[in-house]
Amino acid sequence: MKPYAQMTLEELTTQKNELDRVFSKYKEKDKKLYMTRGIPSEDQLSLCNDMLTCLSTEDYKTASGTDCRNYGGLDGLPEMKKIYADLLDVTPEEVIVLGNSSLALMFDNVSLHVSHGVKNGKPWPAQGKVKFLCPSPGYDRHFTICNYFNIEMIPISVGPDGPDMDTIETKLTSDPMIKGIWCVPKYSNPTGIVYSDETVKRFANLKPAADDFRIYWDNAYAIHDFNEKKEIPNIIRLCEEAKNPDMVYVFSSFSKVSFGGGSVTCIATSKSNCEFLRQRLTARSIGPDKLNQLRHVRFFKDAAGVLAHMEKHAAILYPKFKLVCGMLDEELGKLGIAKWITPAGGYFVNFDSLDGCAKRIVALCAEAGVALTPAGATYPNGIDPQDKNIRIAPSYPPLAELKEAMEIFCNAVKLASIEKMLEKNKSIKMR
Amino acid sequence: MKPYAQMTLEELTTQKNELDRVFSKYKEKDKKLYMTRGIPSEDQLSLCNDMLTCLSTEDYKTASGTDCRNYGGLDGLPEMKKIYADLLDVTPEEVIVLGNSSLALMFDNVSLHVSHGVKNGKPWPAQGKVKFLCPSPGYDRHFTICNYFNIEMIPISVGPDGPDMDTIETKLTSDPMIKGIWCVPKYSNPTGIVYSDETVKRFANLKPAADDFRIYWDNAYAIHDFNEKKEIPNIIRLCEEAKNPDMVYVFSSFSKVSFGGGSVTCIATSKSNCEFLRQRLTARSIGPDKLNQLRHVRFFKDAAGVLAHMEKHAAILYPKFKLVCGMLDEELGKLGIAKWITPAGGYFVNFDSLDGCAKRIVALCAEAGVALTPAGATYPNGIDPQDKNIRIAPSYPPLAELKEAMEIFCNAVKLASIEKMLEKNKSIKMR
Numbered sequence: 086m087k088p089y090a091q092m093t094l095e096e097l098t099t100q101k102n103e104l105d106r107v108f109s110k111y112k113e114k115d116k117k118l119y120m121t122r123g124i125p126s127e128d129q130l131s132l133c134n135d136m137l138t139c140l141s142t143e144d145y146k147t148a149s150g151t152d153c154r155n156y157g158g159l160d161g162l163p164e165m166k167k168i169y170a171d172l173l174d175v176t177p178e179e180v181i182v183l184g185n186s187s188l189a190l191m192f193d194n195v196s197l198h199v200s201h202g203v204k205n206g207k208p209w210p211a212q213g214k215v216k217f218l219c220p221s222p223g224y225d226r227h228f229t230i231c232n233y234f235n236i237e238m239i240p241i242s243v244g245p246d247g248p249d250m251d252t253i254e255t256k257l258t259s260d261p262m263i264k265g266i267w268c269v270p271k272y273s274n275p276t277g278i279v280y281s282d283e284t285v286k287r288f289a290n291l292k293p294a295a296d297d298f299r300i301y302w303d304n305a306y307a308i309h310d311f312n313e314k315k316e317i318p319n320i321i322r323l324c325e326e327a328k329n330p331d332m333v334y335v336f337s338s339f340s341k342v343s344f345g346g347g348s349v350t351c352i353a354t355s356k357s358n359c360e361f362l363r364q365r366l367t368a369r370s371i372g373p374d375k376l377n378q379l380r381h382v383r384f385f386k387d388a389a390g391v392l393a394h395m396e397k398h399a400a401i402l403y404p405k406f407k408l409v410c411g412m413l414d415e416e417l418g419k420l421g422i423a424k425w426i427t428p429a430g431g432y433f434v435n436f437d438s439l440d441g442c443a444k445r446i447v448a449l450c451a452e453a454g455v456a457l458t459p460a461g462a463t464y465p466n467g468i469d470p471q472d473k474n475i476r477i478a479p480s481y482p483p484l485a486e487l488k489e490a491m492e493i494f495c496n497a498v499k500l501a502s503i504e505k506m507l508e509k510n511k512s513i514k515m516r
Numbered sequence: 517m518k519p520y521a522q523m524t525l526e527e528l529t530t531q532k533n534e535l536d537r538v539f540s541k542y543k544e545k546d547k548k549l550y551m552t553r554g555i556p557s558e559d560q561l562s563l564c565n566d567m568l569t570c571l572s573t574e575d576y577k578t579a580s581g582t583d584c585r586n587y588g589g590l591d592g593l594p595e596m597k598k599i600y601a602d603l604l605d606v607t608p609e610e611v612i613v614l615g616n617s618s619l620a621l622m623f624d625n626v627s628l629h630v631s632h633g634v635k636n637g638k639p640w641p642a643q644g645k646v647k648f649l650c651p652s653p654g655y656d657r658h659f660t661i662c663n664y665f666n667i668e669m670i671p672i673s674v675g676p677d678g679p680d681m682d683t684i685e686t687k688l689t690s691d692p693m694i695k696g697i698w699c700v701p702k703y704s705n706p707t708g709i710v711y712s713d714e715t716v717k718r719f720a721n722l723k724p725a726a727d728d729f730r731i732y733w734d735n736a737y738a739i740h741d742f743n744e745k746k747e748i749p750n751i752i753r754l755c756e757e758a759k760n761p762d763m764v765y766v767f768s769s770f771s772k773v774s775f776g777g778g779s780v781t782c783i784a785t786s787k788s789n790c791e792f793l794r795q796r797l798t799a800r801s802i803g804p805d806k807l808n809q810l811r812h813v814r815f816f817k818d819a820a821g822v823l824a825h826m827e828k829h830a831a832i833l834y835p836k837f838k839l840v841c842g843m844l845d846e847e848l849g850k851l852g853i854a855k856w857i858t859p860a861g862g863y864f865v866n867f868d869s870l871d872g873c874a875k876r877i878v879a880l881c882a883e884a885g886v887a888l889t890p891a892g893a894t895y896p897n898g899i900d901p902q903d904k905n906i907r908i909a910p911s912y913p914p915l916a917e918l919k920e921a922m923e924i925f926c927n928a929v930k931l932a933s934i935e936k937m938l939e940k941n942k943s944i945k946m947r
Contacts, residue, residue, distance in 0.1 A: 124586055127583065134576075138571070138573070140569070141569055145568060152561065152777070154561040154564075154776070155558075155776045156776035156777060188800065188802060196627055226799075229799050233795075233799035234631065344585040344586070344807060345587035346587060346803070346805065347805045368660050369623040369661075370617040370620040370623070371617060371776070374616040374805065377778060377808065
């Protein structure tokens with residue numbers, strides 16, 4: 086198969102007819118295939134099933150004797166802090182472990198700065214229109230938080246080494262109303278890229294005009310490697326060295342380590358920031374669910390136990406990503422109508438179609454029973470200016486279903502591309 | 517023993533010497549007795565131990581097939597909503613079930629109105645200085661939330677039927693900056709009183725000057741009866757009847773039903789309010805810990821199961837309250853130096869000393885190893901204008917320790933009272 090751009094109008098039309106025919110067959114099959122979000126499969130969840138029963142009528146206390154069934158313990162069990170600290174290469178004093186949603190931690194953190202400012206400084210909105218830098222494509226739920234708090238989002242382009250640091254530096258030094266930036270530094274959602282050492286260093290050395298600017302470092306896929314372990318530099322230590330010790334909040338979650346519906350999550354940040362966050366925690370709650378933290382401690386034992394467990398996740402996930410990227414290579418590799426990134430970890434394959442085709446591809450897939458993340462969702466306010474980015478989330482379906490879904494997807498990509506090319510050709514002729 | 521007020525100076529001095537002697541002996545014993553907060557005892561927690569193991573590698577799905585291990589489910593499992601709805605006599609559509617802390621629900625709710633207003637109206641602080649009515653003595657953590665959000669607290673006195681409704685009605689109709697009121701309608705913290713039917717009705721029929729005024733109905737002890745079950749009228753239905761359907765948020769918690777360190781909690785309110793709250797929940801998190809909700813469903817089965825379980829709690833708690841109130845009667849009943857309320861449920865015995873003695877009593881107890889809630893904590897900003905209110909929390913210590921603690925407490929009350937009387941006598945003489 087040659088690139089579509091080299092095909093004659095006739096060849097394209099022949100192709101289209103064949104693709105239409107196949108598409109009709111897919112529709113007849115009336116499948117329901119789910120690839121909208123990066124959620125673990127049942128196989129992955131079952132890896133942790135023993136956590137459901139690992140406490141007992143004899144085991145509900147920590148090493149120091151804390152009865153986890155009762156009230157108390159504001160910011161996490163010492164044992165769970167230790168595990169997170171070891172995984173993130175920080176000290177337990179730099180870690181706060183809370184409930185089952187790291188998104189809630191980010192939301193609450195933004196809410197905190199909206200109502201109380203950073204470290205009890207002036208609340209962000211009291212200073213003017215708050216802005217966040219949003220490396221895009223990015224995680225839709227980060228953007229939803231901005232929308233909820235009426236924060237203006239400034240898209241920043243993303244390359245293979247991370248966000249465009251030149252633009253970030255320029256904007257940050259000149260605009261004191263830029264108060265935050267969303268980052269997924271490792272296996273970014275959705276691009277799958279890993280920030281380079283240089284990028285991380287430049288982040289730590291930012292000189293924002295606002296002294297209450299904060300980096301939201303959502304390290305959601307910190308230990309979610311498929312094969313080879315990739316390390317990114319320690320942003321907390323680098324910020325410290327750059328005399329910016331309080332500039333970064335690192336978020337981490339076990340939602341894709343243990344259970345999406347019952348995990349533990351953490352914030353890692355400077356001791357001084359932790360102290361500030363505890364002011365709010367003290368007013369908000371007697372403390373997080375300690376029993377669930379103890380379950381995690383008992384099941385994983387230590388950071389090494391967590392990492393060993395992640396290899397089991399990888400053994401399930403990696404074949405799915407190999408299948409997806411292999412099919413993309415095979416089906417679309419020579420057609421010149423799409424680009425994608427083959428990730429080394431995380432939960433997504435980032436896919437770029439021809440300009441103006443993403444919405445149509447997602448719609449075609451939906452018609453044939455494959456649910457994808459809405460096109461545009463990876464951009465602030467759901468607006469992908471080129472309508473080309475699609476987030477493929479292959480983690481949930483079993484391999485056989487995934488193969489079917491990807492066949493439908495590839496067909497849809499080809500079909501939408503030819504439609505677009507024929508449409509363009511038509512409009513050229515008409516001019 | 518006759519009332520202290522009828523004693524001569526000499527008799528009082530003799531008494532004091534004897535009390536001092538006993539107090540020294542207590543101090544020598546170097547006890548550590550804990551009565552600061554209303555937390556369940558180990559016996560009570562153990563009633564739920566089977567909840568620690570009630571899920572299994574075969575049981576983690578709801579009746580409708582939801583895998584509780586995975587993401588999803590914004591506002592609670594249907595089964596858990598049903599239990600709460602039945603307990604609170606509302607419909608499941610009026611219930612949102614979330615994580616382990618009802619205090620966090622209240623905090624987040626205030627935070628919501630501070631940043632986004634009520635139903636996306638004008639944020640409270642954008643309208644002026646926000647005020648809350650605070651029936652006092654009351655729950656210190658309610659007041660902490662007000663302090664955190666810079667909300668002015670207006671103390672409202674509390675009688676045997678509930679807060680002073682005349683004052684509440686007068687203030688509410690005249691001041692549109694009063695945006696909320698904290699209520700613990702059943703077995704109030706700390707007074708132990710139950711709002712009368714008339715009081716609840718008057719609450720539902722309030723005509724606040726502010727249409728974004730909300731009642732924070734913290735029904736923390738809704739099912740925490742010792743003996744006879746007391747019912748209060750259904751505030752949600754009454755508000756509906758009074759054409760005030762959205763005026764009340766009811767908060768309820770299983771922290772003193774299952775585990776303080778790992779329970780589930782709920783908000784019950786109008787469907788329209790639930791819809792508004794879900795806007796925030798959607799932006800904040802993928803959903804609460806479903807596994808822990810399922811544990812509660814499996815362990816309790818239904819509302820009747822919960823109520824049967826509460827009788828086991830009562831069997832442990834009631835003897836402690838009988839002991840405390842019995843000792844107060846016996847030791848202080850005839851001395852005319854204190855008043856207290858014998859509650860029929862809940863977690864506290866409300867104690868009023870002579871004016872100006874509460875801080876001294878708490879300090880004396882601390883010296884002898886008995887930790888009490890700080891005096892004044894039951895009032896806004898920690899200021900009890902008469903320095904007389906003490907919250908006794910007898911739930912945690914075993915009976916034998918409780919007896920020792922109450923001996924020390926009664927001794928401290930007598931001692932502080934005589935000190936105060938002698939001091940007054942001295943100041944009269946000097947004039």
